[in-house]
Amino acid sequence: MNNYIEIETLYFPIVSLRVEIKVKGDLIEKISLYQAKILYKKDNKIHTKLGALAQNFFESYFFKKKTPLFLLPLNWSLVSDFQKKVYKTLISDVPFGKTISYLELAKKIGNPNACRAVGQALSKNPWPIVVPCHRVIGKQNSLGGFSCGIPIKKLLLQHENIF
DNA sequence: TCGCAGGGCCGCT
């Protein structure tokens, strides 16, 4: 069995971001983002195949400024059906450089009244960037919140030339 | 289980 937990760490000094990826077996459990004003260039040491795939994914996002066509294998069993619906809609319907409001997203999943529940689902997003929760903002273009901190949400939106 | 409080919201005062 390949069922151990491994943490892969990627450094992206150009955006002052460190990405930590928790890998278990052949699925990603969680992704965490950390910001540091000064981030020294380090060689990324990848331990797993999945880590290499994730590196490919994030390099495409940060260097080529686009979301790769392939989706990283995520452990969907960790989230509720409602979260799944929110996340998958977001992945398929809101591409790089676009935004959507909490309300619009709620409408898309077929429940116009669930905007608040959508916000709650997003607050628990285990896979930021892969599930682009940073592209969800308030209806009047307010920023909304972000589980890894508002500054990182701003940073990602600026990276996508939004705001 | 059931009830309840609280959330990355929204719209009406």
Place this chain on the structure above:
DNA sequence: AGCGGCCCTGCGA
């Protein structure tokens, strides 16, 4: 600004 209502969770009894 403030408030009530909306839907989903997590927690405590």
